[in-house]
Amino acid sequence: MGRTAETVAVPAIDPQSLCSLETHFIAPEIYRRDDVAARQANLARIVSNQIVPRLLRLHTEVVADAPPVTVLIEALAPSRADISALADIVLGTDLEAAAAYVVVLRDRGLAMETLFVELLEPTARHLGEMWTNDECDFIDVTLGVARLQKLLAIFNETHDEPALGSRRRVLMAMTPGDPHRFGVTMVEKFLLAAGWQVQTELSSTADEIVEAASGTWFAVAGLTAGSDRQLDTLRSTIVRLRARSHNPAIGIMVGGPMFTANPALALEVGADATAPNAPAAVLVAQKLYDLAAPTLRAEPA
Known part of the structure:
Protein backbone atom coordinates (compact mmCIF):
# COMPACT_ATOMS: atom_id res chain seq x y z
CA MET A 1 0.00 0.00 0.00
CA ASN A 156 12.66 17.05 -13.77
CA GLU A 157 14.10 20.13 -12.06
CA THR A 158 14.85 22.10 -15.25
CA HIS A 159 12.32 24.90 -14.68
CA ASP A 160 14.42 27.25 -12.56
CA GLU A 161 17.53 27.62 -14.74
CA PRO A 162 17.09 30.69 -16.99
CA ALA A 163 20.24 29.94 -19.00
CA LEU A 164 18.70 26.71 -20.24
CA GLY A 165 15.58 28.55 -21.42
CA SER A 166 17.51 30.25 -24.20
CA ARG A 167 18.38 26.81 -25.56
CA ARG A 168 14.84 25.62 -26.14
CA ARG A 169 15.42 25.51 -29.89
CA VAL A 170 13.93 22.96 -32.29
CA LEU A 171 14.81 22.14 -35.90
CA MET A 172 11.70 20.87 -37.73
CA ALA A 173 12.07 19.24 -41.13
CA MET A 174 10.32 16.96 -43.57
CA THR A 175 12.16 13.85 -44.68
CA PRO A 176 13.32 14.43 -48.28
CA GLY A 177 10.68 13.03 -50.62
CA ASP A 178 7.78 13.68 -48.22
CA PRO A 179 5.24 16.05 -49.85
CA HIS A 180 2.93 16.33 -46.81
CA ARG A 181 3.50 19.64 -45.03
CA PHE A 182 0.43 19.80 -42.79
CA GLY A 183 1.82 17.70 -39.95
CA VAL A 184 5.13 19.55 -39.58
CA THR A 185 3.33 22.90 -39.89
CA MET A 186 0.97 21.99 -37.02
CA VAL A 187 3.87 20.86 -34.81
CA GLU A 188 5.69 24.11 -35.58
CA LYS A 189 2.60 26.13 -34.66
CA PHE A 190 2.20 24.45 -31.28
CA LEU A 191 5.91 24.62 -30.46
CA LEU A 192 6.01 28.35 -31.21
CA ALA A 193 2.90 28.99 -29.14
CA ALA A 194 4.41 27.00 -26.25
CA GLY A 195 7.49 29.22 -26.18
CA TRP A 196 10.01 27.28 -28.28
CA GLN A 197 12.32 28.78 -30.89
CA VAL A 198 11.68 26.88 -34.11
CA GLN A 199 13.50 26.71 -37.44
CA THR A 200 11.54 24.83 -40.09
CA GLU A 201 12.95 23.29 -43.27
CA LEU A 202 10.03 22.35 -45.52
CA SER A 203 11.78 21.69 -48.82
CA SER A 204 15.32 20.82 -47.83
CA THR A 205 17.54 18.02 -48.99
CA ALA A 206 19.21 15.74 -46.47
CA ASP A 207 22.42 17.71 -46.93
CA GLU A 208 20.61 20.99 -46.12
CA ILE A 209 18.96 19.54 -43.02
CA VAL A 210 22.28 18.23 -41.71
CA GLU A 211 23.97 21.54 -42.55
CA ALA A 212 21.32 23.45 -40.57
CA ALA A 213 21.92 21.25 -37.51
CA SER A 214 25.69 21.56 -37.79
CA GLY A 215 25.66 25.34 -38.12
CA THR A 216 23.19 26.17 -35.31
CA TRP A 217 22.72 24.69 -31.84
CA PHE A 218 19.37 22.89 -31.46
CA ALA A 219 18.14 21.00 -28.41
CA VAL A 220 15.78 18.87 -30.48
CA ALA A 221 15.28 17.93 -34.13
CA GLY A 222 11.87 16.81 -35.33
CA LEU A 223 11.50 14.91 -38.61
CA THR A 224 8.28 13.79 -40.30
CA ALA A 225 7.77 11.04 -42.86
CA GLY A 226 4.54 10.54 -44.80
CA SER A 227 5.00 6.91 -45.83
CA ASP A 228 7.27 3.92 -45.40
CA ARG A 229 8.97 4.85 -48.68
CA GLN A 230 10.84 7.58 -46.77
CA LEU A 231 12.05 5.33 -43.93
CA ASP A 232 15.46 4.50 -45.43
CA THR A 233 16.09 8.18 -46.17
CA LEU A 234 14.90 9.11 -42.68
CA ARG A 235 17.18 6.54 -41.08
CA SER A 236 20.26 7.76 -42.96
CA THR A 237 19.40 11.41 -42.27
CA ILE A 238 19.20 10.71 -38.54
CA VAL A 239 22.61 9.01 -38.58
CA ARG A 240 24.13 12.04 -40.29
CA LEU A 241 22.33 14.48 -37.96
CA ARG A 242 23.80 12.82 -34.88
CA ALA A 243 27.28 12.77 -36.40
CA ARG A 244 27.28 16.41 -37.54
CA SER A 245 25.00 18.19 -35.05
CA HIS A 246 26.41 21.26 -33.28
CA ASN A 247 24.75 19.78 -30.18
CA PRO A 248 26.20 16.28 -29.74
CA ALA A 249 23.37 15.40 -27.34
CA ILE A 250 20.57 16.48 -29.69
CA GLY A 251 17.25 14.73 -29.11
CA ILE A 252 15.49 13.46 -32.22
CA MET A 253 11.76 12.88 -32.49
CA VAL A 254 9.88 11.59 -35.51
CA GLY A 255 6.26 11.71 -36.62
CA GLY A 256 3.99 10.31 -39.29
CA PRO A 257 1.25 7.70 -39.70
CA MET A 258 3.66 4.74 -39.55
CA PHE A 259 4.93 5.84 -36.13
CA THR A 260 1.41 6.41 -34.81
CA ALA A 261 0.51 2.86 -35.83
CA ASN A 262 3.80 1.42 -34.52
CA PRO A 263 5.63 3.69 -32.02
CA ALA A 264 8.47 1.15 -31.70
CA LEU A 265 9.43 2.03 -35.28
CA ALA A 266 10.89 5.31 -33.99
CA LEU A 267 13.72 3.46 -32.27
CA GLU A 268 14.25 1.29 -35.35
CA VAL A 269 15.03 4.35 -37.48
CA GLY A 270 17.39 5.73 -34.84
CA ALA A 271 15.15 8.38 -33.23
CA ASP A 272 14.67 8.90 -29.49
CA ALA A 273 10.88 9.26 -29.46
CA THR A 274 7.72 9.81 -31.47
CA ALA A 275 4.47 11.67 -30.91
CA PRO A 276 1.04 10.92 -32.40
CA ASN A 277 -0.08 14.56 -32.72
CA ALA A 278 1.19 18.13 -32.43
CA PRO A 279 0.32 18.78 -28.75
CA ALA A 280 2.01 15.53 -27.73
CA ALA A 281 5.07 16.53 -29.79
CA VAL A 282 5.49 19.63 -27.61
CA LEU A 283 5.64 17.48 -24.48
CA VAL A 284 8.01 14.97 -26.13
CA ALA A 285 10.32 17.85 -27.05
CA GLN A 286 10.33 18.99 -23.41
CA LYS A 287 11.12 15.45 -22.26
CA LEU A 288 14.08 15.19 -24.64
CA TYR A 289 15.27 18.61 -23.50
CA ASP A 290 15.05 17.58 -19.84
CA LEU A 291 16.97 14.36 -20.48
CA ALA A 292 19.81 16.35 -22.05
CA ALA A 293 19.80 19.07 -19.35
CA PRO A 294 22.83 17.72 -17.42
CA THR A 295 24.88 17.87 -20.63
CA LEU A 296 23.62 21.36 -21.41
CA ARG A 297 24.69 22.66 -18.00
CA ALA A 298 28.24 21.56 -18.71
CA GLU A 299 28.44 23.36 -22.06
CA PRO A 300 28.89 27.09 -22.75
CA ALA A 301 25.74 28.89 -23.89
Missing part, protein backbone atom coordinates in the same frame (compact mmCIF):
# COMPACT_ATOMS: atom_id res chain seq x y z
CA GLY A 2 1.13 3.56 -0.61
CA ARG A 3 1.76 6.09 2.11
CA THR A 4 -1.18 7.93 3.61
CA ALA A 5 -2.11 11.32 2.25
CA GLU A 6 -0.62 13.07 5.27
CA THR A 7 2.91 12.05 4.23
CA VAL A 8 2.60 13.37 0.68
CA ALA A 9 4.31 16.71 0.11
CA VAL A 10 3.78 18.94 -2.89
CA PRO A 11 6.97 20.52 -4.32
CA ALA A 12 7.56 24.10 -3.27
CA ILE A 13 5.74 25.82 -6.13
CA ASP A 14 4.58 29.24 -5.06
CA PRO A 15 2.02 31.19 -7.15
CA GLN A 16 4.55 33.87 -8.09
CA SER A 17 6.90 31.26 -9.55
CA LEU A 18 4.04 29.71 -11.50
CA CYS A 19 3.12 33.11 -12.90
CA SER A 20 6.68 33.78 -14.04
CA LEU A 21 6.81 30.37 -15.71
CA GLU A 22 3.93 31.41 -17.97
CA THR A 23 6.31 33.77 -19.79
CA HIS A 24 8.87 30.99 -20.11
CA PHE A 25 6.57 28.36 -21.60
CA ILE A 26 3.88 30.38 -23.40
CA ALA A 27 4.33 32.92 -26.19
CA PRO A 28 2.98 36.32 -24.99
CA GLU A 29 0.65 36.79 -27.94
CA ILE A 30 -1.35 33.74 -26.84
CA TYR A 31 -2.95 35.92 -24.16
CA ARG A 32 -4.06 38.63 -26.61
CA ARG A 33 -7.65 37.60 -27.13
CA ASP A 34 -11.03 39.19 -26.41
CA ASP A 35 -13.07 36.18 -25.30
CA VAL A 36 -11.48 35.50 -21.90
CA ALA A 37 -14.71 36.11 -19.98
CA ALA A 38 -16.71 33.76 -22.20
CA ARG A 39 -14.07 31.05 -21.92
CA GLN A 40 -13.94 31.35 -18.13
CA ALA A 41 -17.73 31.10 -17.95
CA ASN A 42 -17.66 28.02 -20.17
CA LEU A 43 -14.98 26.39 -18.01
CA ALA A 44 -17.04 27.16 -14.88
CA ARG A 45 -20.08 25.44 -16.45
CA ILE A 46 -18.01 22.35 -17.27
CA VAL A 47 -16.68 22.15 -13.71
CA SER A 48 -20.13 22.70 -12.20
CA ASN A 49 -22.12 20.45 -14.53
CA GLN A 50 -19.68 17.62 -15.19
CA ILE A 51 -16.61 17.41 -12.97
CA VAL A 52 -18.16 18.09 -9.56
CA PRO A 53 -21.09 15.63 -10.04
CA ARG A 54 -18.63 12.92 -11.13
CA LEU A 55 -16.48 13.46 -8.04
CA LEU A 56 -19.51 13.41 -5.75
CA ARG A 57 -20.82 10.22 -7.32
CA LEU A 58 -17.41 8.55 -7.06
CA HIS A 59 -17.11 9.52 -3.42
CA THR A 60 -20.64 8.76 -2.21
CA GLU A 61 -22.18 6.14 -4.51
CA VAL A 62 -19.49 4.00 -6.13
CA VAL A 63 -17.38 3.45 -3.01
CA ALA A 64 -19.31 2.41 0.05
CA ASP A 65 -18.09 4.01 3.29
CA ALA A 66 -15.63 6.00 1.20
CA PRO A 67 -12.44 7.20 2.91
CA PRO A 68 -11.32 10.85 2.64
CA VAL A 69 -10.91 12.03 -0.94
CA THR A 70 -7.15 12.55 -0.49
CA VAL A 71 -6.73 8.87 0.45
CA LEU A 72 -9.00 7.79 -2.39
CA ILE A 73 -6.97 9.73 -4.98
CA GLU A 74 -3.77 8.14 -3.66
CA ALA A 75 -5.16 4.70 -4.44
CA LEU A 76 -5.76 5.53 -8.11
CA ALA A 77 -3.37 4.68 -10.93
CA PRO A 78 -3.38 6.53 -14.27
CA SER A 79 -6.43 5.59 -16.35
CA ARG A 80 -8.47 7.12 -19.16
CA ALA A 81 -10.53 8.92 -16.54
CA ASP A 82 -7.38 10.25 -14.87
CA ILE A 83 -6.07 11.50 -18.20
CA SER A 84 -9.34 13.28 -18.92
CA ALA A 85 -9.36 14.76 -15.41
CA LEU A 86 -5.80 16.08 -15.70
CA ALA A 87 -6.70 17.59 -19.07
CA ASP A 88 -9.59 19.44 -17.39
CA ILE A 89 -7.24 20.71 -14.66
CA VAL A 90 -4.58 22.05 -17.03
CA LEU A 91 -7.24 23.73 -19.14
CA GLY A 92 -7.90 25.79 -16.02
CA THR A 93 -5.35 27.86 -14.13
CA ASP A 94 -4.66 25.81 -10.98
CA LEU A 95 -1.28 24.26 -11.74
CA GLU A 96 -0.75 23.57 -8.03
CA ALA A 97 -3.70 21.14 -8.16
CA ALA A 98 -2.15 19.38 -11.16
CA ALA A 99 1.23 19.23 -9.42
CA ALA A 100 -0.36 17.80 -6.28
CA TYR A 101 -2.04 15.10 -8.36
CA VAL A 102 1.28 14.11 -9.99
CA VAL A 103 2.95 14.05 -6.56
CA VAL A 104 0.35 11.59 -5.27
CA LEU A 105 1.04 9.19 -8.11
CA ARG A 106 4.81 9.65 -7.95
CA ASP A 107 4.91 9.01 -4.22
CA ARG A 108 3.05 5.75 -4.67
CA GLY A 109 6.18 4.51 -6.43
CA LEU A 110 5.53 5.50 -10.04
CA ALA A 111 8.67 6.88 -11.69
CA MET A 112 8.50 10.10 -13.68
CA GLU A 113 9.27 8.11 -16.83
CA THR A 114 6.18 5.99 -16.14
CA LEU A 115 4.09 9.03 -15.38
CA PHE A 116 5.24 10.64 -18.61
CA VAL A 117 4.29 7.58 -20.68
CA GLU A 118 1.05 6.78 -18.86
CA LEU A 119 -0.25 10.19 -17.79
CA LEU A 120 1.42 13.37 -19.08
CA GLU A 121 1.96 12.46 -22.75
CA PRO A 122 -1.47 10.79 -23.05
CA THR A 123 -2.99 13.95 -21.55
CA ALA A 124 -1.30 16.07 -24.22
CA ARG A 125 -2.54 13.64 -26.85
CA HIS A 126 -6.05 13.88 -25.37
CA LEU A 127 -5.91 17.68 -25.59
CA GLY A 128 -5.03 17.33 -29.27
CA GLU A 129 -8.02 15.06 -29.80
CA MET A 130 -10.26 17.57 -28.02
CA TRP A 131 -9.01 20.25 -30.42
CA THR A 132 -9.60 18.00 -33.45
CA ASN A 133 -13.14 17.30 -32.21
CA ASP A 134 -13.81 21.05 -31.66
CA GLU A 135 -14.25 20.54 -27.92
CA CYS A 136 -11.75 23.35 -27.24
CA ASP A 137 -9.85 25.86 -29.35
CA PHE A 138 -6.19 26.27 -30.25
CA ILE A 139 -5.53 28.72 -27.42
CA ASP A 140 -7.04 26.37 -24.82
CA VAL A 141 -4.94 23.44 -26.05
CA THR A 142 -1.79 25.56 -26.21
CA LEU A 143 -2.21 26.74 -22.63
CA GLY A 144 -2.97 23.20 -21.46
CA VAL A 145 0.08 21.72 -23.19
CA ALA A 146 2.30 24.54 -21.92
CA ARG A 147 1.18 23.75 -18.37
CA LEU A 148 1.99 20.09 -18.92
CA GLN A 149 5.45 21.25 -20.05
CA LYS A 150 5.80 23.14 -16.80
CA LEU A 151 4.82 20.08 -14.79
CA LEU A 152 7.41 17.98 -16.59
CA ALA A 153 10.11 20.62 -16.14
CA ILE A 154 9.22 21.09 -12.45
CA PHE A 155 9.52 17.39 -11.67
Whole structure:
Protein backbone atom coordinates (compact mmCIF):
# COMPACT_ATOMS: atom_id res chain seq x y z
CA MET A 1 0.00 0.00 0.00
CA GLY A 2 1.13 3.56 -0.61
CA ARG A 3 1.76 6.09 2.11
CA THR A 4 -1.18 7.93 3.61
CA ALA A 5 -2.11 11.32 2.25
CA GLU A 6 -0.62 13.07 5.27
CA THR A 7 2.91 12.05 4.23
CA VAL A 8 2.60 13.37 0.68
CA ALA A 9 4.31 16.71 0.11
CA VAL A 10 3.78 18.94 -2.89
CA PRO A 11 6.97 20.52 -4.32
CA ALA A 12 7.56 24.10 -3.27
CA ILE A 13 5.74 25.82 -6.13
CA ASP A 14 4.58 29.24 -5.06
CA PRO A 15 2.02 31.19 -7.15
CA GLN A 16 4.55 33.87 -8.09
CA SER A 17 6.90 31.26 -9.55
CA LEU A 18 4.04 29.71 -11.50
CA CYS A 19 3.12 33.11 -12.90
CA SER A 20 6.68 33.78 -14.04
CA LEU A 21 6.81 30.37 -15.71
CA GLU A 22 3.93 31.41 -17.97
CA THR A 23 6.31 33.77 -19.79
CA HIS A 24 8.87 30.99 -20.11
CA PHE A 25 6.57 28.36 -21.60
CA ILE A 26 3.88 30.38 -23.40
CA ALA A 27 4.33 32.92 -26.19
CA PRO A 28 2.98 36.32 -24.99
CA GLU A 29 0.65 36.79 -27.94
CA ILE A 30 -1.35 33.74 -26.84
CA TYR A 31 -2.95 35.92 -24.16
CA ARG A 32 -4.06 38.63 -26.61
CA ARG A 33 -7.65 37.60 -27.13
CA ASP A 34 -11.03 39.19 -26.41
CA ASP A 35 -13.07 36.18 -25.30
CA VAL A 36 -11.48 35.50 -21.90
CA ALA A 37 -14.71 36.11 -19.98
CA ALA A 38 -16.71 33.76 -22.20
CA ARG A 39 -14.07 31.05 -21.92
CA GLN A 40 -13.94 31.35 -18.13
CA ALA A 41 -17.73 31.10 -17.95
CA ASN A 42 -17.66 28.02 -20.17
CA LEU A 43 -14.98 26.39 -18.01
CA ALA A 44 -17.04 27.16 -14.88
CA ARG A 45 -20.08 25.44 -16.45
CA ILE A 46 -18.01 22.35 -17.27
CA VAL A 47 -16.68 22.15 -13.71
CA SER A 48 -20.13 22.70 -12.20
CA ASN A 49 -22.12 20.45 -14.53
CA GLN A 50 -19.68 17.62 -15.19
CA ILE A 51 -16.61 17.41 -12.97
CA VAL A 52 -18.16 18.09 -9.56
CA PRO A 53 -21.09 15.63 -10.04
CA ARG A 54 -18.63 12.92 -11.13
CA LEU A 55 -16.48 13.46 -8.04
CA LEU A 56 -19.51 13.41 -5.75
CA ARG A 57 -20.82 10.22 -7.32
CA LEU A 58 -17.41 8.55 -7.06
CA HIS A 59 -17.11 9.52 -3.42
CA THR A 60 -20.64 8.76 -2.21
CA GLU A 61 -22.18 6.14 -4.51
CA VAL A 62 -19.49 4.00 -6.13
CA VAL A 63 -17.38 3.45 -3.01
CA ALA A 64 -19.31 2.41 0.05
CA ASP A 65 -18.09 4.01 3.29
CA ALA A 66 -15.63 6.00 1.20
CA PRO A 67 -12.44 7.20 2.91
CA PRO A 68 -11.32 10.85 2.64
CA VAL A 69 -10.91 12.03 -0.94
CA THR A 70 -7.15 12.55 -0.49
CA VAL A 71 -6.73 8.87 0.45
CA LEU A 72 -9.00 7.79 -2.39
CA ILE A 73 -6.97 9.73 -4.98
CA GLU A 74 -3.77 8.14 -3.66
CA ALA A 75 -5.16 4.70 -4.44
CA LEU A 76 -5.76 5.53 -8.11
CA ALA A 77 -3.37 4.68 -10.93
CA PRO A 78 -3.38 6.53 -14.27
CA SER A 79 -6.43 5.59 -16.35
CA ARG A 80 -8.47 7.12 -19.16
CA ALA A 81 -10.53 8.92 -16.54
CA ASP A 82 -7.38 10.25 -14.87
CA ILE A 83 -6.07 11.50 -18.20
CA SER A 84 -9.34 13.28 -18.92
CA ALA A 85 -9.36 14.76 -15.41
CA LEU A 86 -5.80 16.08 -15.70
CA ALA A 87 -6.70 17.59 -19.07
CA ASP A 88 -9.59 19.44 -17.39
CA ILE A 89 -7.24 20.71 -14.66
CA VAL A 90 -4.58 22.05 -17.03
CA LEU A 91 -7.24 23.73 -19.14
CA GLY A 92 -7.90 25.79 -16.02
CA THR A 93 -5.35 27.86 -14.13
CA ASP A 94 -4.66 25.81 -10.98
CA LEU A 95 -1.28 24.26 -11.74
CA GLU A 96 -0.75 23.57 -8.03
CA ALA A 97 -3.70 21.14 -8.16
CA ALA A 98 -2.15 19.38 -11.16
CA ALA A 99 1.23 19.23 -9.42
CA ALA A 100 -0.36 17.80 -6.28
CA TYR A 101 -2.04 15.10 -8.36
CA VAL A 102 1.28 14.11 -9.99
CA VAL A 103 2.95 14.05 -6.56
CA VAL A 104 0.35 11.59 -5.27
CA LEU A 105 1.04 9.19 -8.11
CA ARG A 106 4.81 9.65 -7.95
CA ASP A 107 4.91 9.01 -4.22
CA ARG A 108 3.05 5.75 -4.67
CA GLY A 109 6.18 4.51 -6.43
CA LEU A 110 5.53 5.50 -10.04
CA ALA A 111 8.67 6.88 -11.69
CA MET A 112 8.50 10.10 -13.68
CA GLU A 113 9.27 8.11 -16.83
CA THR A 114 6.18 5.99 -16.14
CA LEU A 115 4.09 9.03 -15.38
CA PHE A 116 5.24 10.64 -18.61
CA VAL A 117 4.29 7.58 -20.68
CA GLU A 118 1.05 6.78 -18.86
CA LEU A 119 -0.25 10.19 -17.79
CA LEU A 120 1.42 13.37 -19.08
CA GLU A 121 1.96 12.46 -22.75
CA PRO A 122 -1.47 10.79 -23.05
CA THR A 123 -2.99 13.95 -21.55
CA ALA A 124 -1.30 16.07 -24.22
CA ARG A 125 -2.54 13.64 -26.85
CA HIS A 126 -6.05 13.88 -25.37
CA LEU A 127 -5.91 17.68 -25.59
CA GLY A 128 -5.03 17.33 -29.27
CA GLU A 129 -8.02 15.06 -29.80
CA MET A 130 -10.26 17.57 -28.02
CA TRP A 131 -9.01 20.25 -30.42
CA THR A 132 -9.60 18.00 -33.45
CA ASN A 133 -13.14 17.30 -32.21
CA ASP A 134 -13.81 21.05 -31.66
CA GLU A 135 -14.25 20.54 -27.92
CA CYS A 136 -11.75 23.35 -27.24
CA ASP A 137 -9.85 25.86 -29.35
CA PHE A 138 -6.19 26.27 -30.25
CA ILE A 139 -5.53 28.72 -27.42
CA ASP A 140 -7.04 26.37 -24.82
CA VAL A 141 -4.94 23.44 -26.05
CA THR A 142 -1.79 25.56 -26.21
CA LEU A 143 -2.21 26.74 -22.63
CA GLY A 144 -2.97 23.20 -21.46
CA VAL A 145 0.08 21.72 -23.19
CA ALA A 146 2.30 24.54 -21.92
CA ARG A 147 1.18 23.75 -18.37
CA LEU A 148 1.99 20.09 -18.92
CA GLN A 149 5.45 21.25 -20.05
CA LYS A 150 5.80 23.14 -16.80
CA LEU A 151 4.82 20.08 -14.79
CA LEU A 152 7.41 17.98 -16.59
CA ALA A 153 10.11 20.62 -16.14
CA ILE A 154 9.22 21.09 -12.45
CA PHE A 155 9.52 17.39 -11.67
CA ASN A 156 12.66 17.05 -13.77
CA GLU A 157 14.10 20.13 -12.06
CA THR A 158 14.85 22.10 -15.25
CA HIS A 159 12.32 24.90 -14.68
CA ASP A 160 14.42 27.25 -12.56
CA GLU A 161 17.53 27.62 -14.74
CA PRO A 162 17.09 30.69 -16.99
CA ALA A 163 20.24 29.94 -19.00
CA LEU A 164 18.70 26.71 -20.24
CA GLY A 165 15.58 28.55 -21.42
CA SER A 166 17.51 30.25 -24.20
CA ARG A 167 18.38 26.81 -25.56
CA ARG A 168 14.84 25.62 -26.14
CA ARG A 169 15.42 25.51 -29.89
CA VAL A 170 13.93 22.96 -32.29
CA LEU A 171 14.81 22.14 -35.90
CA MET A 172 11.70 20.87 -37.73
CA ALA A 173 12.07 19.24 -41.13
CA MET A 174 10.32 16.96 -43.57
CA THR A 175 12.16 13.85 -44.68
CA PRO A 176 13.32 14.43 -48.28
CA GLY A 177 10.68 13.03 -50.62
CA ASP A 178 7.78 13.68 -48.22
CA PRO A 179 5.24 16.05 -49.85
CA HIS A 180 2.93 16.33 -46.81
CA ARG A 181 3.50 19.64 -45.03
CA PHE A 182 0.43 19.80 -42.79
CA GLY A 183 1.82 17.70 -39.95
CA VAL A 184 5.13 19.55 -39.58
CA THR A 185 3.33 22.90 -39.89
CA MET A 186 0.97 21.99 -37.02
CA VAL A 187 3.87 20.86 -34.81
CA GLU A 188 5.69 24.11 -35.58
CA LYS A 189 2.60 26.13 -34.66
CA PHE A 190 2.20 24.45 -31.28
CA LEU A 191 5.91 24.62 -30.46
CA LEU A 192 6.01 28.35 -31.21
CA ALA A 193 2.90 28.99 -29.14
CA ALA A 194 4.41 27.00 -26.25
CA GLY A 195 7.49 29.22 -26.18
CA TRP A 196 10.01 27.28 -28.28
CA GLN A 197 12.32 28.78 -30.89
CA VAL A 198 11.68 26.88 -34.11
CA GLN A 199 13.50 26.71 -37.44
CA THR A 200 11.54 24.83 -40.09
CA GLU A 201 12.95 23.29 -43.27
CA LEU A 202 10.03 22.35 -45.52
CA SER A 203 11.78 21.69 -48.82
CA SER A 204 15.32 20.82 -47.83
CA THR A 205 17.54 18.02 -48.99
CA ALA A 206 19.21 15.74 -46.47
CA ASP A 207 22.42 17.71 -46.93
CA GLU A 208 20.61 20.99 -46.12
CA ILE A 209 18.96 19.54 -43.02
CA VAL A 210 22.28 18.23 -41.71
CA GLU A 211 23.97 21.54 -42.55
CA ALA A 212 21.32 23.45 -40.57
CA ALA A 213 21.92 21.25 -37.51
CA SER A 214 25.69 21.56 -37.79
CA GLY A 215 25.66 25.34 -38.12
CA THR A 216 23.19 26.17 -35.31
CA TRP A 217 22.72 24.69 -31.84
CA PHE A 218 19.37 22.89 -31.46
CA ALA A 219 18.14 21.00 -28.41
CA VAL A 220 15.78 18.87 -30.48
CA ALA A 221 15.28 17.93 -34.13
CA GLY A 222 11.87 16.81 -35.33
CA LEU A 223 11.50 14.91 -38.61
CA THR A 224 8.28 13.79 -40.30
CA ALA A 225 7.77 11.04 -42.86
CA GLY A 226 4.54 10.54 -44.80
CA SER A 227 5.00 6.91 -45.83
CA ASP A 228 7.27 3.92 -45.40
CA ARG A 229 8.97 4.85 -48.68
CA GLN A 230 10.84 7.58 -46.77
CA LEU A 231 12.05 5.33 -43.93
CA ASP A 232 15.46 4.50 -45.43
CA THR A 233 16.09 8.18 -46.17
CA LEU A 234 14.90 9.11 -42.68
CA ARG A 235 17.18 6.54 -41.08
CA SER A 236 20.26 7.76 -42.96
CA THR A 237 19.40 11.41 -42.27
CA ILE A 238 19.20 10.71 -38.54
CA VAL A 239 22.61 9.01 -38.58
CA ARG A 240 24.13 12.04 -40.29
CA LEU A 241 22.33 14.48 -37.96
CA ARG A 242 23.80 12.82 -34.88
CA ALA A 243 27.28 12.77 -36.40
CA ARG A 244 27.28 16.41 -37.54
CA SER A 245 25.00 18.19 -35.05
CA HIS A 246 26.41 21.26 -33.28
CA ASN A 247 24.75 19.78 -30.18
CA PRO A 248 26.20 16.28 -29.74
CA ALA A 249 23.37 15.40 -27.34
CA ILE A 250 20.57 16.48 -29.69
CA GLY A 251 17.25 14.73 -29.11
CA ILE A 252 15.49 13.46 -32.22
CA MET A 253 11.76 12.88 -32.49
CA VAL A 254 9.88 11.59 -35.51
CA GLY A 255 6.26 11.71 -36.62
CA GLY A 256 3.99 10.31 -39.29
CA PRO A 257 1.25 7.70 -39.70
CA MET A 258 3.66 4.74 -39.55
CA PHE A 259 4.93 5.84 -36.13
CA THR A 260 1.41 6.41 -34.81
CA ALA A 261 0.51 2.86 -35.83
CA ASN A 262 3.80 1.42 -34.52
CA PRO A 263 5.63 3.69 -32.02
CA ALA A 264 8.47 1.15 -31.70
CA LEU A 265 9.43 2.03 -35.28
CA ALA A 266 10.89 5.31 -33.99
CA LEU A 267 13.72 3.46 -32.27
CA GLU A 268 14.25 1.29 -35.35
CA VAL A 269 15.03 4.35 -37.48
CA GLY A 270 17.39 5.73 -34.84
CA ALA A 271 15.15 8.38 -33.23
CA ASP A 272 14.67 8.90 -29.49
CA ALA A 273 10.88 9.26 -29.46
CA THR A 274 7.72 9.81 -31.47
CA ALA A 275 4.47 11.67 -30.91
CA PRO A 276 1.04 10.92 -32.40
CA ASN A 277 -0.08 14.56 -32.72
CA ALA A 278 1.19 18.13 -32.43
CA PRO A 279 0.32 18.78 -28.75
CA ALA A 280 2.01 15.53 -27.73
CA ALA A 281 5.07 16.53 -29.79
CA VAL A 282 5.49 19.63 -27.61
CA LEU A 283 5.64 17.48 -24.48
CA VAL A 284 8.01 14.97 -26.13
CA ALA A 285 10.32 17.85 -27.05
CA GLN A 286 10.33 18.99 -23.41
CA LYS A 287 11.12 15.45 -22.26
CA LEU A 288 14.08 15.19 -24.64
CA TYR A 289 15.27 18.61 -23.50
CA ASP A 290 15.05 17.58 -19.84
CA LEU A 291 16.97 14.36 -20.48
CA ALA A 292 19.81 16.35 -22.05
CA ALA A 293 19.80 19.07 -19.35
CA PRO A 294 22.83 17.72 -17.42
CA THR A 295 24.88 17.87 -20.63
CA LEU A 296 23.62 21.36 -21.41
CA ARG A 297 24.69 22.66 -18.00
CA ALA A 298 28.24 21.56 -18.71
CA GLU A 299 28.44 23.36 -22.06
CA PRO A 300 28.89 27.09 -22.75
CA ALA A 301 25.74 28.89 -23.89
